Amino acid sequence: MIVVIPPFRRWAGGSDRDGRDRIDPAMPETTLAAAAIRWYDENARDLPWREPDVGAWAILVSEIMLQQTPVVRVLPAWRAWLSRWPTPAALAADTPAEAIRMWGRLGYPRRALRLRECAVAIVERHSGVVPTDLDALLALPGVGTYTARAVATFAYGQRHPVVDTNVRRFVARAVAGEPDAGPATRPADLVATEALLPAEPVRAARASAAFMELGALICTARTPRCADCPVTEVCAWRASGRPAPTGPTRRPQQYAGTDRQVRGLLLAVLREATGPVPHERLDLVWADAAQRSRALAGLVADGLVELVGDACVLAGDRPG
DNA sequence: TAACCGTGGCG
DNA sequence: TCGCCAAGGTT
Structure with a gap:
């Protein structure tokens, strides 16, 4: 290598001056x-998750919420989340539907699902304690290179x-x-x-x-x-005079008119609903039926939504 | 590797 | 107005 x-x-x-080629600990x-x-x-x-007495669970929650999401929107969601689920065990015992509702409009709702799966894994594999080992952190759902290192570093001082x-x-x-x-x-x-x-x-x-x-x-x-x-x-x-970027600028991700927008609209309805939502109600959010059903199928495949007879609910919600 | 995955605010 | 951007992960 x-x-x-x-x-x-x-x-x-x-x-x-000595031309050293590796980092000397001293x-x-x-x-x-x-x-x-x-x-x-x-x-x-x-920021509240930087307070000295904040635990690893609270820091992990903040890191997941902060993925691609501005601090100002995370602040209230983080407080509400930890107030309701102060420990991994508390979240693991609740339904995906409640996690999705609590997630609100933070965006990328699959993170809510993964955070709950993460809590389940922490309970099952680590006795309910956020692991300290980098590889154990990386093995958790929704935790990648950045998040694992952030938790190991900011929660455990590694x-x-x-x-x-x-x-x-x-x-x-x-x-x-x-x-x-x-x-x-x-x-x-x-x-x-x-x-x-x-x-x-x-x-x-x-x-x-x-x-x-x-x-x-x-x-x-x-x-x-x-x-x-x-x-x-x-x-x-x-x-070097603050040179401007030269290469091809990567095109920003599209949103308007995409399946993602339709998924967002569908999920917003389901989030607000108390019971099963009939398909006719979902039909109102998007005119294109083919795209609508494709988006809904995606939500189901992702485990965010379940079909109950001729209606839809958030995953884990009781039909009655 | 690149596409996919939400949402809202700002310049 | 609208393109760009915001503590990434997964497939």
Whole structure:
């Protein structure tokens, strides 16, 4: 396996004179981490899942909810969810339908289903305690590379690179000098971010939180606030004159007129309903019958909806 | 790898 | 107005 030494190693360790090619545990933490943490100490948002006494379950719930969903919309949903289901066991004992209802309009309702499956798995495999092991976390439904590392890091203080879209963008700019990150997280992104982390685990966790916060508040996708950035002195993107993205811009995902919109409309009706919803009621939400039935079939296949005779209910809802 | 999977707010 | 974006995961 060929290991490519990224150019930021030139200054990542604070010294490049010995030409070292691997991270020395005793090496002082990176310029980026130190500056980011200093900034984070003064500028971090007061988000409830960052409070010191918050448990792993609450952090896991926040991470799932925050997938592709802005913080402001997650805040009330997170409070309501944990108030109702303070433990994995509590959620595991309830129906998918209630989880889907509680999810409200956060979007991507399959996450509600997976979060409940996650709770079931935690009860069955881990005695109701969110596992600490990275591989055990990765094995949970709805938990991928980012979420597993985020929980292991922020809930348990382990030292892992935590790479979300904010961190990818921040590292792509500050370290690689690129105007934006690639569309998906790659192993190389984990390697590049890991190289920036302080050696001490709890401080590494703080660095990860700081990188994420910088990406969310300063090193934003559209209009980066470089004037307020704590690492602007060492930012490779700024040093090269903030070049604009060159390659083909990936087209944004479509929504209007797609099956996803129809699924959303159908599920909104079922969420509000107290009993089984006749097909005639669902017919009202979308004119195209073929697309309507395709969307409904998708909801059923995903386990969000069940057919009860000539009507529909959220999965697990009692027909009567 | 790329398409699929919601929803709402903002520039 | 409407394209773009928001703490991804799954297939």
